[in-house]
Amino acid sequence: DTEVTQTPKHLVMGMTxxxxxxxxxxxxxxxxxxxxxxxxxxxxxxxxxxxxxxxINESVPSRFSPECPNSSLLNLHLHALQPEDSALYLCASxxxxxxxxxxxxxxxxxxxxxVL
Amino acid sequence: xxxxTQSQPEMSVQEAETxxxxxxxxxxxxxxYLFWYKQPPSRQMILVIRQEAYKQQNATENRFSVNFQKAxxxxxxxxxxxxxGDTAMYFCAFTNTGNQFxxxxxxxxxxxx
Numbered sequence: 343d344t345e346v347t348q349t350p351k352h353l354v355m356g357m358t359x360x361x362x363x364x365x366x367x368x369x370x371x372x373x374x375x376x377x378x379x380x381x382x383x384x385x386x387x388x389x390x391x392x393x394x395x396x397x398i399n400e401s402v403p404s405r406f407s408p409e410c411p412n413s414s415l416l417n418l419h420l421h422a423l424q425p426e427d428s429a430l431y432l433c434a435s436x437x438x439x440x441x442x443x444x445x446x447x448x449x450x451x452x453x454x455x456x457v458l
Numbered sequence: 459x460x461x462x463t464q465s466q467p468e469m470s471v472q473e474a475e476t477x478x479x480x481x482x483x484x485x486x487x488x489x490x491y492l493f494w495y496k497q498p499p500s501r502q503m504i505l506v507i508r509q510e511a512y513k514q515q516n517a518t519e520n521r522f523s524v525n526f527q528k529a530x531x532x533x534x535x536x537x538x539x540x541x542x543g544d545t546a547m548y549f550c551a552f553t554n555t556g557n558q559f560x561x562x563x564x565x566x567x568x569x570x571x
Binding site: 383384387390392398434444445446447448452454 | 564
């Protein structure tokens with residue numbers, strides 16, 4: 343099973359709202375990722391969690407707050423977003439690279455976010 | 459720093475024909491991994507094929523194959539017998555021994571009936 347699930351599929355929020363995106367995988371992966379993707383562009387890395395700890399934060403504004411409550415779940419809390427934050431938010435997971443391996447990332451279907 | 463370049467923003471191919479998508483990359487590392495991902499209009503990114511740099515043999519997956527030229531730092535994807543379901547954005551990606559991916563800018567492929 344190589345499935346990564348994300349909820350909700352679509353989200354519309356105002357600039358004063360607080361909402362959360364959820365991601366779940368049951369592949370036993372210990373690395374999980376959040377990406378932001380604009381139309382016709384490649385995904386941009388936002389955060390990486392390794393063993394449920396934040397290992398990479400790509401200078402993302404504090405209005406995005408990630409959380410990894412356990413090895414299967416990844417959340418992205420949103421607060422006071424701007425219209426330019428409207429995008430597809432992708433979650434991915436992989437095994438952790440060991441001994442020089444490069445692990446495949448498996449992506450979820452994404453959450454389409456619109457900020458009004 | 460690692461960079462990945464896809465020089466073909468858009469391509470089209472007739473159904474049942476063969477098409478090749480180009481990807482070049484730049485790295486000073488010797489051990490790395492290359493991927494092609496497909497993202498159809500329904501948006502889920504799906505792994506198409508993966509290549510380990512230490513393997514000389516080109517990877518193949520059914521109608522998809524790669525031409526990996528390590529010295530030239532080139533990693534092209536060949537799609538044979540193109541099908542309408544192959545219409546998608548295709549992203550070339552690179553990773554070394556860490557868990558960070560570097561993506562190319564993508565090629566939008568349209569299969570024409």
